[in-house]
Amino acid sequence: MTNSIGEIRDADFLFVIGSNTSEAHPIIAMEMKRAVHRGATMVVADPRQIFMTTMAKKHLQIRPGSDVWLLNAMAHVIIAEDLVDHDFIQNQTENFAAVREAVRDYTPEKAEEVTGVSAEDIRWTARTYATTERAGIYYTLGITEHSHGTDNVYALANLVLMTGHLGKPSSGMNPLRGQNNVQGANDAGATPVFFPGYQLVVDDEVRRKYEASWGVPLPPEPGLNLNQMMKTLGKQLKGMFIMGEDIVLSEPNVAKVEEGLSSMEFLVLQEPFLNETARYADVIFPSTVFAEKEGVFANSERRVQLVRRAVQPPGEAREDWIILRDLAAALGAEWHYADAAEVYAEMVKDTPKFAGLSHARLERETLAGKTGIQWPCVSEDDPGTVYLHKNGVLRGKGLFTAVHYRPSEELPDHEYTLVLSTGRTLYHYNAATQTRREEGLFTKQGEAFIQIHPRDAKRRGIADEEMVTVRTRRGQVTCRAILSPQLRRGSIWMPLHFPEARANLLTNDAGDPVTQTAEFKVCAAEVERAETQPPRSGDGPTFRGSYYREPLPSEA
Ligand SMILES: Nc1nc2c(c(=O)[nH]1)N[C@H]1C(S)=C(S)[C@@H](COP(=O)(O)OP(=O)(O)OC[C@H]3O[C@@H](n4cnc5c(=O)[nH]c(N)nc54)[C@H](O)[C@@H]3O)O[C@H]1N2
Numbered sequence: 232m233t234n235s236i237g238e239i240r241d242a243d244f245l246f247v248i249g250s251n252t253s254e255a256h257p258i259i260a261m262e263m264k265r266a267v268h269r270g271a272t273m274v275v276a277d278p279r280q281i282f283m284t285t286m287a288k289k290h291l292q293i294r295p296g297s298d299v300w301l302l303n304a305m306a307h308v309i310i311a312e313d314l315v316d317h318d319f320i321q322n323q324t325e326n327f328a329a330v331r332e333a334v335r336d337y338t339p340e341k342a343e344e345v346t347g348v349s350a351e352d353i354r355w356t357a358r359t360y361a362t363t364e365r366a367g368i369y370y371t372l373g374i375t376e377h378s379h380g381t382d383n384v385y386a387l388a389n390l391v392l393m394t395g396h397l398g399k400p401s402s403g404m405n406p407l408r409g410q411n412n413v414q415g416a417n418d419a420g421a422t423p424v425f426f427p428g429y430q431l432v433v434d435d436e437v438r439r440k441y442e443a444s445w446g447v448p449l450p451p452e453p454g455l456n457l458n459q460m461m462k463t464l465g466k467q468l469k470g471m472f473i474m475g476e477d478i479v480l481s482e483p484n485v486a487k488v489e490e491g492l493s494s495m496e497f498l499v500l501q502e503p504f505l506n507e508t509a510r511y512a513d514v515i516f517p518s519t520v521f522a523e524k525e526g527v528f529a530n531s532e533r534r535v536q537l538v539r540r541a542v543q544p545p546g547e548a549r550e551d552w553i554i555l556r557d558l559a560a561a562l563g564a565e566w567h568y569a570d571a572a573e574v575y576a577e578m579v580k581d582t583p584k585f586a587g588l589s590h591a592r593l594e595r596e597t598l599a600g601k602t603g604i605q606w607p608c609v610s611e612d613d614p615g616t617v618y619l620h621k622n623g624v625l626r627g628k629g630l631f632t633a634v635h636y637r638p639s640e641e642l643p644d645h646e647y648t649l650v651l652s653t654g655r656t657l658y659h660y661n662a663a664t665q666t667r668r669e670e671g672l673f674t675k676q677g678e679a680f681i682q683i684h685p686r687d688a689k690r691r692g693i694a695d696e697e698m699v700t701v702r703t704r705r706g707q708v709t710c711r712a713i714l715s716p717q718l719r720r721g722s723i724w725m726p727l728h729f730p731e732a733r734a735n736l737l738t739n740d741a742g743d744p745v746t747q748t749a750e751f752k753v754c755a756a757e758v759e760r761a762e763t764q765p766p767r768s769g770d771g772p773t774f775r776g777s778y779y780r781e782p783l784p785s786e787a
């Protein structure tokens with residue numbers, strides 16, 4: 232996030248796009264609700280009616296995968312009506328002309344045909360965004376999990392730059408992070424393209440710094456990313472060490488992944504639980520969960536916070552860093568870290584953005600009542616950074632990037648007539664390794680389901696709560712159907728959480744050309760009523776997810 236979570240309540244315009252905020256980021260959603268109650272205007276662009284759409288001034292019920300059309304059309308309006316921030320563009324950005332040229336033909340009328348959002352709503356949203364001073368964009372996987380996810384992000388960034396909505400409180404570009412400490416993991420360099428602190432692996436000077444610091448030669452090319460790794464399992468990749476991922480639930484086109492896993496020579500898991508992927512493991516190192524460890528976590532707003540052990544790890548479980556240290560020692564590397572603070576100091580040492588951070592300082596300031604420190608924090612007396620780009624765009628000049636619409640890799644046809652999208656619910660957490668062990672959550676949502684529009688169900692002879700078979704070119708699953716008018720007709724939606732009906736047997740592993748992030752949000756699918764209809768366990772209606780409204784007579 233360029234802004235901080237605390238700034239959301241003071242925003243006057245919130246553009247929430249591809250984020251089911253109240254279910255996936257409830258704390259952030261609470262701040263958004265606070266802003267709306269204060270009088271802020273919220274627009275939600277999402278193919279589904281979600282809780283946030285009930286609070287929004289407008290719901291742009293976009294056709295999945297058509298965001299570039301929507302966003303380029305908004306840019307078209309802002310430029311055509313001269314609502315751009317000329318000073319900001321002139322002094323703080325480069326390459327505006329390319330975007331002006333690129334969006335020329337993205338008229339709101341044509342955008343309406345592709346996106347299903349009315350030209351009038353596109354104009355209104357563009358004008359209101361451009362002319363509101365404290366306007367923020369909030370996005371997540373509805374934007375990124377596409378074969379054109381990077382284009383979506385560029386199209387959003389273009390809107391931010393042309394309106395100068397950057398470097399100010401409550402005004403910026405805010406991707407909301409997913410897992411606990413996924414921000415910290417990236418900060419620490421857990422990606423093939425970066426060293427810690429987003430220093431590029433391909434930058435010779437940076438690489439030489441790390442060669443000297445670590446005392447080893449380092450290859451100049453980035454390693455394989457996640458999607459590339461999954462596609463070379465058992466071939467180029469013969470051994471793997473997985474720490475905290477349940478890939479047989481979370482990776483796309485997972486039947487292929489399992490094929491690869493079966494022919495691996497060696498698989499190690501470092502895990503607090505025996506998850507589904509553990510079936511394929513040769514060795515499992517029992518590790519701890521968050522409440523059993525010491526260290527720091529970084530959240531979406533770049534806030535680094537110290538955590539202390541609340542409970543002792545059970546049995547043979549040990550902290551992740553201790554397992555890794557001892558493994559390194561067994562390999563002859565002689566790592567001698569005594570505690571997590573020393574590991575952190577090593578990471579910070581060569582990373583200018585984090586140079587002012589240490590466990591000792593965080594402990595001192597926490598005891599004095601502060602809640603962590605937000606990076607960049609470049610020295611011991613730097614208080615940290617509440618929002619980014621305050622004294623000018625960090626890169627020097629904000630770079631406009633022209634993008635054009637590219638359709639999703641797999642679109643419906645006569646054989647697979649529906650668009651399948653996948654995601655999460657309030658009650659379970661990703662692979663649900665953790666949440667399915669919790670009775671309360673299990674009671675709320677105990678089984679897999681698919682949401683389908685009542686009319687699409689009717690055409691297929693499917694009644695509410697009946698079992699259905701969902702098919703794509705890659706696989707099929709059987710689960711319960713929930714008739715939900717909150718979807719666009721022609722779309723179906725299912726959560727990724729359930730091992731008995733894995734959404735990822737269905738999903739497409741096509742990746743974005745830059746990040747290789749998979750297209751979890753769009754593939755072609757078909758649904759039919761299952762032949763056997765086993766009785767449901769328990770009485771009463773199936774739990775319908777967190778925000779549900781009954782179909783109106785006109786929708787049935
Ligand atoms: N309760 C709970 N909270 C979680 C998680 C969890 O599993 N459970 N997981 C965490 C993780 S790892 C992450 S990354 C975050 C993810 O947080 P979100 O990204 O909010 O989660 P998703 O369920 O993937 O929802 C994305 C939203 O995008 C919409 N969408 C789908 N396709 C499109 C499209 O083409 N265009 C647009 N504009 N919108 C689209 C969907 O309808 C959905 O409302 O949540 C985190 N928080």
Ligand SMILES: Nc1nc2c(c(=O)[nH]1)N[C@H]1C(S)=C(S)[C@@H](COP(=O)(O)OP(=O)(O)OC[C@H]3O[C@@H](n4cnc5c(=O)[nH]c(N)nc54)[C@H](O)[C@@H]3O)O[C@H]1N2
Pocket residue numbers: 372376409410474475476477478480481482483501502503504506518519520521551653654655660661662663664665727734735738751
């Ligand atoms: N179809 C579909 N698939 C998706 C998505 C989608 O929207 N649709 N979203 C994708 C996204 S955004 C994400 S982030 C992934 C998530 O997918 P995963 O990362 O595979 O799932 P998680 O449930 O977050 O966590 C995996 C494991 O981490 C373990 N774990 C928890 N704490 C610790 C710890 O402290 N140390 C160690 N070593 N292990 C720990 C848990 O026991 C669990 O087995 O799924 C992706 N897959």
Ligand SMILES: [Mo]
Pocket residue numbers: 409410
């Ligand atoms: Mo995520």
